[in-house]
Amino acid sequence: MTLFVLGGCAPLGFYGQAVRGQWELLAESRPVDAVLADPSTPAALADGLRESQRILQFAEAELGLPVGDRYQRYLALDRDAVVYNVFSVAPGTFSLKTWCFPVAGCVPYRGYFSRALARREQTRLEALGHDVYLGAAGAYSTLGWFPDPLLSTFPWADSAALAELLFHELAHAVLYVPGDAAFNEAFATAVARAGRARWTGTEAEAALGLRRRCFASLVAGLQAELGAQFKAGAGAPAEQAAAWAKARAGARAAKLGPGAEAFFAPPHSLARLLATSTYEQAVPAFSAALAREGGELPAFYAAMAVLAEDDGARHAFLRKTAEQRAACGAPILE
Numbered sequence: 001m002t003l004f005v006l007g008g009c010a011p012l013g014f015y016g017q018a019v020r021g022q023w024e025l026l027a028e029s030r031p032v033d034a035v036l037a038d039p040s041t042p043a044a045l046a047d048g049l050r051e052s053q054r055i056l057q058f059a060e061a062e063l064g065l066p067v068g069d070r071y072q073r074y075l076a077l078d079r080d081a082v083v084y085n086v087f088s089v090a091p092g093t094f095s096l097k098t099w100c101f102p103v104a105g106c107v108p109y110r111g112y113f114s115r116a117l118a119r120r121e122q123t124r125l126e127a128l129g130h131d132v133y134l135g136a137a138g139a140y141s142t143l144g145w146f147p148d149p150l151l152s153t154f155p156w157a158d159s160a161a162l163a164e165l166l167f168h169e170l171a172h173a174v175l176y177v178p179g180d181a182a183f184n185e186a187f188a189t190a191v192a193r194a195g196r197a198r199w200t201g202t203e204a205e206a207a208l209g210l211r212r213r214c215f216a217s218l219v220a221g222l223q224a225e226l227g228a229q230f231k232a233g234a235g236a237p238a239e240q241a242a243a244w245a246k247a248r249a250g251a252r253a254a255k256l257g258p259g260a261e262a263f264f265a266p267p268h269s270l271a272r273l274l275a276t277s278t279y280e281q282a283v284p285a286f287s288a289a290l291a292r293e294g295g296e297l298p299a300f301y302a303a304m305a306v307l308a309e310d311d312g313a314r315h316a317f318l319r320k321t322a323e324q325r326a327a328c329g330a331p332i333l334e
Contacts, residue, residue, distance in 0.1 A: 032049050035074045045156065059167055062195075071150050079115065086122055087134075089274065094270070107181050108181050138155070163196050175304055186279065220280075281318075
């Protein structure tokens with residue numbers, strides 16, 4: 001998931017591909033009703049599109065999320081992601097490189113509608129000694145500036161995952177602080193996960209929530225340990241490898257699954273770790289804030305909007321949550 005950003009100090013080539021990519025999505029997409037009326041539309045896709053409209057109705061009626069004219073069109077892409085995001089950490093630093101744009105502010109990635117262009121930027125940065133992670137995003141948000149379409153890259157076979165994705169992107173239009181990706185993404189993630197639990201209404205969501213909190217805890221713990229090594233002098237390769245191995249062992253002990261274990265396995269990427277942390281680190285704090293509002297999402301949105309206006313309070317909120325890491329505890333079973 002990403003934000004669509006344009007212009008600013010970006011090179012002309014980047015600006016051009018962004019405009020072309022966005023225009024193609026808008027120009028080539030078709031109204032959902034037209035796709036449903038087309039006899040050549042596969043039954044599975046038609047079922048998914050109908051489900052998406054039910055999810056959007058739920059989002060507006062039950063979660064207070066603004067839908068408007070978003071996700072009323074559909075486009076089948078010829079690629080596995082809508083955008084490819086380049087995250088990088090410059091040598092001698094312990095933070096993601098940022099790129100600045102109008103409206104969105106400074107964000108810790110640069111998105112490309114072409115994998116080839118994203119890989120070209122990856123190669124350029126790696127030649128400068130950067131640790132680079134290339135992430136494929138199946139969805140994006142224009143913060144309500146454009147009628148975002150439904151895309152073939154969405155998880156159509158999984159209603160719960162589809163709902164979570166749509167809730168996340170819609171949440172960006174509720175609250176967005178230019179230049180504060182950690183706040184924005186964790187807010188949207190917390191809203192999406194709360195919405196998913198309400199949409200599904202199943203006990204399986206509780207187990208999924210435990211696994212996610214455990215994984216986030218391992219990510220936060222590893223980031224803190226590597227950060228301490230960096231402050232002390234960057235840390236020897238053996239010490240860094242040991243920290244990664246410890247996190248991997250934690251994922252194995254908690255039975256988080258092969259995907260979580262693979263995340264901590266070599267080759268290690270600090271850029272990937274910090275990118276993941278951007279989305280996950282503050283989620284527990286937002287979830288706690290939602291609980292303090294009695295689970296009432298409109299009240300939660302209002303409280304977070306007030307917090308967002310105060311830079312000092314917002315930064316303190318993010319710093320505090322970075323220090324609150326629950327242990328994974330006993331193995332988490334399916």
